[in-house]
Amino acid sequence: MTSDAPLPLQHHAVLITGGARRLGAAMARALHGAGARVMIHHRSSADAARALAAELNGLRTDSAAIIAADLNDLGALPGLVQATLAAFGRLDVLINNASTFYPTPVGEITPAQFDDLIGSNLRAPLFLSQAAALSLRATGGLILNMVDIHGLRPLKRHPVYSAAKAALAMLTQSLARELAPDVRVNGIAPGPVMWPEGDMDAALQAKILERTALKRIGSPEDVARAALFFVRDAPYVTGQILPVDGGRTVGGF
Numbered sequence: 001m002t003s004d005a006p007l008p009l010q011h012h013a014v015l016i017t018g019g020a021r022r023l024g025a026a027m028a029r030a031l032h033g034a035g036a037r038v039m040i041h042h043r044s045s046a047d048a049a050r051a052l053a054a055e056l057n058g059l060r061t062d063s064a065a066i067i068a069a070d071l072n073d074l075g076a077l078p079g080l081v082q083a084t085l086a087a088f089g090r091l092d093v094l095i096n097n098a099s100t101f102y103p104t105p106v107g108e109i110t111p112a113q114f115d116d117l118i119g120s121n122l123r124a125p126l127f128l129s130q131a132a133a134l135s136l137r138a139t140g141g142l143i144l145n146m147v148d149i150h151g152l153r154p155l156k157r158h159p160v161y162s163a164a165k166a167a168l169a170m171l172t173q174s175l176a177r178e179l180a181p182d183v184r185v186n187g188i189a190p191g192p193v194m195w196p197e198g199d200m201d202a203a204l205q206a207k208i209l210e211r212t213a214l215k216r217i218g219s220p221e222d223v224a225r226a227a228l229f230f231v232r233d234a235p236y237v238t239g240q241i242l243p244v245d246g247g248r249t250v251g252g253f
Contacts, residue, residue, distance in 0.1 A: 016095040
């Protein structure tokens with residue numbers, strides 16, 4: 001039995017950085033399933049971005065588009081907003097999801113690593129939010145920043161990444177004050193919902209789960225449901241960061 005009831009986000013347009021894969025793709029699917037149109041940003045995952053857009057457009061014509069950009073190129077950031085406006089006529093939600101992640105042990109940190117990790121995890125979200133602010137004010141929109149539980153409690157051998165995510169958490173609260181009352185700004189701090197790409201020791205995975213209250217790994221859909229909550233169900237929530245971590249932050253580090 002089908003329903004003709006309108007989808008709750010049918011008039012919303014969403015820009016998701018790093019939207020082609022992993023958590024970004026899960027959020028794109030969830031928001032699209034609620035009716036939103038999505039602009040999928042990628043840097044080098046062109047095939048995945050095209051495949052996701054084709055999947056979503058197969059469900060609803062002209063409901064997804066893609067754009068490529070290096071977020072460390074600040075001059076390219078306004079173009080992401082302009083492309084979204086050109087495709088959908090408005091911008092309701094900016095999700096700052098794209099991120100770089102790798103270890104930087106003290107004694108081995110290079111300026112290039114510092115610039116890269118701070119650039120993707122802090123500088124790009126700030127300047128993209130600034131570029132999007134006017135359009136988001138017009139729609140009473142939302143900025144959603146993907147923080148990390150390790151922006152709240154540091155991860156060993158990752159001081160630069162942890163510091164960048166900690167700064168992003170403060171930026172989330174600062175922007176909530178700066179852009180109120182027209183734009184809400186919130187964050188999600190995932191815990192062990194996806195293992196990092198590449199080899200990760202099975203014993204370390206087991207240790208992380210043992211220190212997680214729910215004793216299991218989460219899923220990208222757990223994060224996507226949190227994003228849907230902020231977009232659809234939380235009009236009176238701003239300046240908040242929601243851990244989606246299975247109780248990792250209370251299970252002990």
